[in-house]
Amino acid sequence: MSLRDSLKKLSGESLIYGIGQVSGRAVNLLLVPLLTRVLLKQQFGVADLVTGYSASLLLVLVFGMDGALARFFYEQPDSATRKRMASSSFVFRLVTSVSIASLIVVLAGPLAERLMGGAVYAKYLRIGAMTLPFTLIVLFCNDLLRVTFQPWKFVALNVTQTVLVGGLTIYLVVGQKLGVVGVLYGKLLGDGLAALLGVLLSRHHLRPLVDRALLRRMLGYGVPLVPVAFAYGIIGSVDRWALQHFASLDEVGTYALAIKFFAVVTMGVSAFQLAFMPFAFARAQDPEAPRLYARVLGLYVAIATAGALAVGLLAPLGIQLLATQDYAAASRPALWLAFAAVAQGAYYVAALGINLSLRNRLLGLSAGGAALLAAAANLVLVPRLGAEGAAMATCAGYVTSAVLTYVISQRVYPLPYRGARLAALFAVGVTLGALAVRFAPAGAAGAAVRMGSLVLYALVAWKSDVWKDRGALRHRPVAT
Secondary structure, three states, X not given: OOHHHHHHHHXXXXXXXXXXXXXXXXXXXXXXXXXXXXXXXXXXXXXXXXXXXXXXXXXXHOOOHHHHHHHHHHHOOOHHHHHHHHHHHHHHHHHHHHHHHHHHHHOHHHHHHHXXXXXXXXXXXXXXXXXXXXXXXXXXXXXXXXXXXXXXXXXXXXXXXXXXXXXXXXXXXXXOOOOHHHHHHHHHHHHHHHHXXXXXXXXXXXXXXXXXXXXXXXXXXXXXXHHHHHHHXXXXXXXXXXXXXXXXXXXXXXXXXXXXXXXXXXXXHHHHHHHHHHHHHHOOOOOOHHHHHHHXXXXXXXXXXXXXXXXXXXXXXXXXXXXXXXXXXXXXXXXXXXXXHHXXXXXXXXXXXXXXXXXXXXXXXXXHHHHHHXXXXXHHHXXXXXXXXXXXXXXXXXXXXXHHHHHHHHHHOOOOOOHHHHHHHHHHHHHHHHHHHHHOOOHHHHHHHHHHHHHHHHHHHHHHOOOOHHHHOOOOOOOX
């Protein structure tokens, strides 16, 4: 398959997975106009605190088994072995998630004191903990449907999950007037029903068994990723923790709306990521693979940065449509969080060399460094800038992660990337966005400034030629 054909295939698969991601994450956006009007700003912030902590914990509870399944699934000699591998991963995820969730339920009181500022919030943590096993089952089914190349079942599962969570949340919050509890119970019941559907869609690849040898191999690949996941969990949750401790729940509420713009960009980034990883591993032995990876990274940075810039510049309008005037201050942190999502996606392509060389322990260095920087930046910026400071710190953490991972990966498994050019293009996008958001006047003049910033970025990206071989490749051979 030629480079052009491979890129077309990746684009098509990204589009299909994008449909699934948009539907799967759409509930985060569709519920915003309702929740920001029905809940107090502090209540909206509390719901987001629990959701954020749960999302960070999920990163750890996967135990790197998603990456292990994608890495080794295609190397298995026959269908029966692949089914044993998938089944072993499923049983492991089920047992560990139920065990950890049970422990959190027991310790909810002390955890609520430390994480949320009072034992009164323990009931919310308990509901969040009970949701974890169901969410992890849905994530596993998504992983399995991807590696078995069943994108339309992937879409069906995510669409159903969105309808269930959204519908149940509306019923419980509006119909039953349960407030924050209604938001969390909507997620619990919706993910529980979606987990049943996921198992049904994946049933042909699952058996009630555990192959210890295959499980050990997957854990050997995945366990070194646990510290990495823990570090990214810190990046994804320390911002809310800092806001709750050094600012106020009102600031958490503002940030909770801004983070939805992170989710908007992440929809596209995740679609690319979900398609890219199986795509990349399945073609790892192809002599043209290094050139293909380089062009993919170049296209990703150029297009994703343009998307983040557009989302950040349109954030004020989006906030007017989604929420009340009380949330107007969310526009500035929204810009930084949009670019944070781009950096997060770049990390996965940058880490490919480390994945292919089976040296995943090295990812702990970049993740640990990024987590430390994000935590320190939150401590410095949040007391001074509130929600915008938290967003800047989160963006800095993800950018640091991508840069450090790129440097380490190029040392152990060089690929023909053009890192400096791509970093410069990303920096241009961030600079244009920050200047436009801060200095653009109100009204038509401000709209013209924002549009001009987007056009200027497009011109710079076009001149960079990152989607062409001469822009994405070095002119010297690279060992692979």
